[in-house]
Amino acid sequence: METISFTNMLSFSILLLFITFALCYLFKPHWPGKPNQPSLPPAPKPWPLVGNLPELIKYKKQSSVSHWMHSFMKEMNTEIACIRLGNVHVILVTCPEISREFLKKQDAVFASRPLTMATDVLSKGYMTTAFSPFGNQWKKMKRIMVSELLSKARHQWLYEKRVEEADNLVRYVHNQCKISDEGGLVNLRVAARHYCGNVTRKLVFNRRYFGEGKADGGPGFEEEEYIESIFTSLAYVYSFCVSDYLPFLRGLDLEGHETIMKEATRVMNKYHDPIIEDRIQKQRDGKIDEPQDLLDVLVSLTDDNGISLLSTNEIKAQICEIMIAAIDNPSNALEWALAEMLNKPETLQKAIDELDNVVGKDRLVQEYDFPQLNYVKACAREAFRLHPISPFIPPHVSVTDTTMGDYFIPKGSHVVLSREGLGRNPKVWDNPCEFKPERHLQGCNESKEVVLAEAELRFISFSRGRRGCPGVVLGSSMTTMLFARLLQGFEWRIAANQGSIDLSQRKGESFLAKPLHAVAKPRLPPSVYSFSR
Template sequence: MRIYHSISIAPFTTMLSFPTLLVFIAFACFCYLFKSQRPAQLQKARRPSLPPGPKPWPIVGNLPEFIKAKNETSVSHWIHSFMKEMNTEIACIRLGNVHVISVACPEISREFLKKQDAVFASRPLTMATDVVSKGYMTTAFSPFGNQWKKMRRVMVSELLSKARHRWIYKKRVEEADNLVRYVHNQCKNSDEGDLVNLRLVARHYCSNVMRKLIFNRRYFGEGKVDFGPGFEEEEYVDAVFAIFVRLYAFCISDYLPFLRGLDLEGHEKVMEEATRVLEKNHNPIIESRIQQWRDGKIDEPQDLLDVLVSLTDDNGTPLLSVNEIKAQINEIMIASVDNPSNVVEWALAEMLNKPETFQKAINELDNVVGKDRLVQEYDFPQLNYIKACLREAFRLHPVSPFNVPHKSVTDTTVAGYFIPKGSHVIVSRIRLGQNPKLWDEPCNFNPERHLQDRNKGEQVELEEPELRFFSFSRGRRGCPGVVLGSSMAIMSFARLLQGFEWDIPANQRTIDLSPGKRDSFLAKPLLAVAKPRLPPDVYSFPS
């Protein structure tokens, strides 16, 4: 059996029985007796109150409701439901001794992530992030401290600078061309078109781009004759998404760390297996490349791995250890595939159900680019409707219910509420993007709203600085790869629209837009019928 078929990307759903729950609570109570009391400053009588939320049980807080939610629906659904019932845009859930602060208001979100950015600049320690980052050696998953500062400088200054973005331009173009070639090979021999799995296309395009930029290769294995992913790439992308859905998946042991190792939910096993899939492909390349640099066989960087290996400190010694390089590459690959591929799949799904919107996007491409060449990155400034469609998909269908959590490094007050040190702050991507106070007809896919927002002559951008929705994470711990992620999303979306006619399969009237029960992806991968729409010579690429 293929390994990648055995790695499920759906969260663990095994029921915890009532007796098991009682034993669990009793064990938690026993362990609590050995914990020190809260710091004295938290007991001050006149401090502001915590944000509203469900009444916690003694000692265990809201863990019983939390466990019930995990078994019946999802924790995110439970949080959104009680926030709606309580009519609040900020809430506090206590899980064990951890205060989880959920936010669904742009003004309060800006106070957390902009005004008091320094206070919330750390990350929670979780089982999943510990495994994939090799003990917090990376950028996005590490708590605030010297290691994070070091790796952040490397990412911003060496890997994702404007100069580096220009340096890797040709590699991005190669993969954009391969995207069109791969889809064209699937439908070029049929007058009626052929069915194409757009989820697979979008995810593997993003994965191919990152492999090309980091390792200077498209495939770990041989690939396929139609230029699609081979066994190794399919296994690899499945592993990436298995990791992604578990990184901050409200695992019980993240709030009661003494339970780690028991693996009550099966998350640890899946994380370790999926990480092994990544590293069996990454590590031989990394180790060989390091040896080549040591032997003097390479003296100029050809890709981003070379950049990482060649960095030195003031004494001329390597700046990064082997494990730091391995861990950072794990993180880059996981963080770069999900968001662009998800927004492209959702945008295409919505637009297939709205032919007028679809045609407006096609008209813009034909007017700006024409039909005699493929869209290029220098066309992006003029493709405002294309970018408006992507912004609307980001708003309506975020890649995850909540933003990556922030952790407070000290006590503070936000929006008049007391936020204790160590609180985990999660911003609801769903409720921001679908907030009726911010958006007319918030559940309707309407790209025009983003054109109306801009000033005359202003370009549409995928970022949303005012946090009315999330495209990429914001603040000091925000995504450093916004430019790269934006270019991947715009390029794949524009090339798919320009290069092919797309139709709903004959056995369907509309595309089913139901999201997954326990994640934010489409419940079913998007399948659509593709036919070439450009002259044949446009599909000719160097071999």
């Protein structure tokens, strides 16, 4: 019934578009002004006015939009394509060389963001760093993020908070092992997301829980509801929404995306806002002497006249963006990597052997060990490559007409680099669908450190350029610690009678179809876990 209603309403809306808004939405391709200029990238034949939106709607219901887009590119044997959605050219890229041209050589041309329903709701009207179009607001928030929140000095200042949550991760898993002498079954998805959420809450709010939490160190109802709202928001931030390309449909909310997005942000704000408002009041009352967390830093910022640099809504919006940006990537990489490694015990053992050689068994791994943990980081890189958190990076918008890879790119185009296409490109990677961390150690020796960021864009762990992730250092630290603590602290095995881990991917999403469960057993001396009591 819902599908019929949606189809009928969309057809009626398109009819209205033809009749009453034709002049506004008439197809106006930005063809080159001179005959000898290049053409647009290869493209499926578009419908009048709506472009390829019918195909988008069809494949959203049948399988996934990304599968359709990648299938088209494979059929056309192209690494750059142009799909027209409404009056917007969406440029898809799966080639590292062209990707580097977008985000390095012509980074300034593609420094803006599109105006979408999801980013509008999430950023309170484009007040944040990641989702604001190019302009003064973005410059202001980017400067604050880079210089005030994510600087090298600030990263070191927050070191103890990160260690505290790494210890709590071990405590939580250790408590799951007490079920029997053979260990206990651990939900790795919960453990990984809980750790990432804990770290971010500790850095931002100086607290682990919004509620009481659990005695075993695990998440309470509040944290579970909160994490669910974050992943719901991320699903719609990364999705293709019809009303983003036919803006006159926005108020109708035909797909229900806006309702879902507003409810998810309402849940996040339910937990954020009271803390933020209380902290702002304390700052006004002069009760914050020295900042204790990132929220203190934000509310304490002032301009040259001593006036608060950020409004309440700017603070709320930026906090929300920070929280959703720090949880998905590390937790998804850990779950996929450990699933792959459990199916390949020799790979799992190599990572454990490295930890034993570098750290030993008499203490837990610390951040100063990271430079020597090349194989552990290679496992994380391989998870980012093979199992990215989303099919595409958030779109970049061209601010002027340009040429790229012998093709014409019109002003206003949405350029999306394919995480899947880059990471699984057979021209770049041998056996691209095989989990093989060793591929990231080629040419590496003891004096060369493996890093999680990929400068040459052969895959994408953290995006680059003006719109690149400003939290690469923090994200890398969280990811490496998550991998290292779980691999060093516990023996992991597949539950009895399960056989191998099912590596099926959830339909229309980037996660494992089923959360990863594995049996954990402590592998270090009891004294190392003394803090877990």
